[in-house]
Amino acid sequence: MKKNINQILDNPYNIKIYWLPCLIAFSFLLRLLAAYFVRDVQIEHEWAVLLNNLIKYKSFSYYTFNNQLIPSALVPPLYSFFLYLVKVITSFEETSLLYSIIFIQIILSTFAIYLFYQINQTFFSDRLSLINSIIFSIIPLNVYVCGQISSANLQIFFSLLFLKFLLLIIKKQTNSNLLIFSIVSGLLCLIRGEFVLIFLIIIFFIFLSKKIKLINLMKIVIVTFLVISPYLIRNYVHFNQIFLVKSLGYNLWKGNNELSLVEGYENLDRIEFANLQYQIINIEKNKYYEINRDNIFLEEAVNNLEKNSSRYLKLFLKKFFSYYFIDMNSSYPNYYNFFHIFPIILLSVLSFPGLYVLFKINKFEHKCFGLYLFSNLIIFSIFFILPRYKLTILPIQLILAAYFVIYIFKKFNKT
Numbered sequence: 285m286k287k288n289i290n291q292i293l294d295n296p297y298n299i300k301i302y303w304l305p306c307l308i309a310f311s312f313l314l315r316l317l318a319a320y321f322v323r324d325v326q327i328e329h330e331w332a333v334l335l336n337n338l339i340k341y342k343s344f345s346y347y348t349f350n351n352q353l354i355p356s357a358l359v360p361p362l363y364s365f366f367l368y369l370v371k372v373i374t375s376f377e378e379t380s381l382l383y384s385i386i387f388i389q390i391i392l393s394t395f396a397i398y399l400f401y402q403i404n405q406t407f408f409s410d411r412l413s414l415i416n417s418i419i420f421s422i423i424p425l426n427v428y429v430c431g432q433i434s435s436a437n438l439q440i441f442f443s444l445l446f447l448k449f450l451l452l453i454i455k456k457q458t459n460s461n462l463l464i465f466s467i468v469s470g471l472l473c474l475i476r477g478e479f480v481l482i483f484l485i486i487i488f489f490i491f492l493s494k495k496i497k498l499i500n501l502m503k504i505v506i507v508t509f510l511v512i513s514p515y516l517i518r519n520y521v522h523f524n525q526i527f528l529v530k531s532l533g534y535n536l537w538k539g540n541n542e543l544s545l546v547e548g549y550e551n552l553d554r555i556e557f558a559n560l561q562y563q564i565i566n567i568e569k570n571k572y573y574e575i576n577r578d579n580i581f582l583e584e585a586v587n588n589l590e591k592n593s594s595r596y597l598k599l600f601l602k603k604f605f606s607y608y609f610i611d612m613n614s615s616y617p618n619y620y621n622f623f624h625i626f627p628i629i630l631l632s633v634l635s636f637p638g639l640y641v642l643f644k645i646n647k648f649e650h651k652c653f654g655l656y657l658f659s660n661l662i663i664f665s666i667f668f669i670l671p672r673y674k675l676t677i678l679p680i681q682l683i684l685a686a687y688f689v690i691y692i693f694k695k696f697n698k699t
Contacts (some may be wrong), residue, residue, distance in 0.1 A: 291488030311397045311421040315390040315430045332366040355522040357530040362474035363435035389437040393430045398423045399444040420599025420671035424623050436672045442472050457500050466504045470511025477529040482659045530575050539668030546606045548668030603665040631681050638684030641691045
C-alpha cells in the first residue's frame with residue numbers, strides 16, 4: 285500500500301529527505317520572487333553615507349565638517365562593513381551591488397529557516413518542526429525584509445544562530461559550541477548595541493542556575509570581548525573612551541519626548557524642540573560632535589522622564605504590548621495590509637497563553653527562551669518600537685503558539 289501523507293510526515297527520515305529540502309527550495313524561490321517585486325531600489329539614508337565613506341576614504345564616518353570626515357560612533361558597525369565587504373568582493377557599482385546584497389540576504393534568510401527548524405527539533409517532533417518552519421518561512425515580514433537595506437537581515441540570522449547554540453551549550457559545553465556561541469554573540473553586539481544587555485542577562489542566568497561552569501563562562505566572555513574589541517580599540521583611539529556606540533541618548537529621547545508614540549518621534553523642526561535644536565546647532569564641530577550630541581539628547585530624555593514619569597510609564601507599557609501584539613497607531617506605509625497584520629495578530633494572540641504552557645512544562649531551555657523574549661520586550665520598549673523589530677521575537681512567539689495549539693488539541697482529545 286502507498287504511504288499516506290501523515291505516515292510520511294511522521295517519519296523523520298522522510299521529512300529530512302523529502303520535505304525539508306522542498307521547504308528550503310520553496311523559501312529561496314519565494315524570497316527571490318518577493319524581492320523582484322518589492323525591494324529597495326537604492327542604498328540610502330545612513331547606510332549610503334557610511335558605505336560611500338568606507339569606499340572612498342576607508343573611514344567609518346557619517347558627518348563631515350570643514351571637508352574633514354568625523355569618525356562615527358552613531359550606529360553599530362557590522363551591517364555597514366557587510367555592505368562594504370560585498371562591494372570589495374564584487375567590485376560592482378550601484379544597481380549590481382544592490383542586487384548582490386539582496387541576493388546574499390535572501391540566502392541568509394533561507395538558511396535561517398533551516399536554523400529555525402533545528403531549534404524546533406529541541407521542543408517538538410520533526411513533523412511539528414517542519415510545520416512551524418513553513419509558517420515562519422511564509423510570514424510576509426520575514427519574506428519582505430530580505431529586499432530591504434537594513435541590519436534586520438543580519439540580526440534575525442545571527443539571532444537564530446544565537447538561540448541554536450544557546451540550546452547546545454546548555455546540553456553540551458564543548459569548545460566548538462562555546463566558541464561559535466561566543467562569536468555569534470559578539471557579532472550580534474556589533475549589529476545591535478542593545479544586545480549587549482540581552483547577552484549578559486542570558487549568560488549570567490545560565491551561570492546562576494548552575495548550568496554552566498565558571499571556566500566556560502569566562503571563555504564565552506573573553507571570546508565575545510575579543511570579537512568586539514577591534515571596534516572598542518578603534519573608538520578609544522579616536523575618542524579616548526571605551527564604548528560600542530554613542531546613540532543611547534538619541535534613542536532614549538526619540539522614544540521618550542512629548543510627541544513620542546510607539547514608533548518614537550524625531551523631527552527637531554517642531555517648535556516644542558526649539559531649545560534642543562539650538563543646543564545641537566551650537567555643538568562644536570569636531571570629532572566629539574556625535575558624543576556631545578548624544579549627551580544632549582540623553583540629558584533631555586532624562587529630564588522628560590523625571591518631569592512626567594507617569595506619561596512615559598504608560599507609553600512604555602503601550603510600546604511593550606505593541607511590540608508583543610501590534611501597533612494600532614503605526615505610521616509606516618502598508619503596515620495595515622491584511623497579509624501583514626493577520627499572521628502577526630494570530631501568532632501574538634496564540635503565543636500569549638503559550639507562555640503559561642511553556643512555564644508549566646518547566647524545562648530550563650524554556651526559561652531561557654522566556655527570558656530572551658522578555659529581555660527583548662523590556663529593553664526595546666524603553667526606547668521605541670519599529671515594525672521590523674517584530675521579526676526578532678517572532679521565532680519565540682511561533683514556538684509559544686505551537687505549544688498552546690498542542691495543549692488545546694490534547695485537551696480536546698481527552699474529552
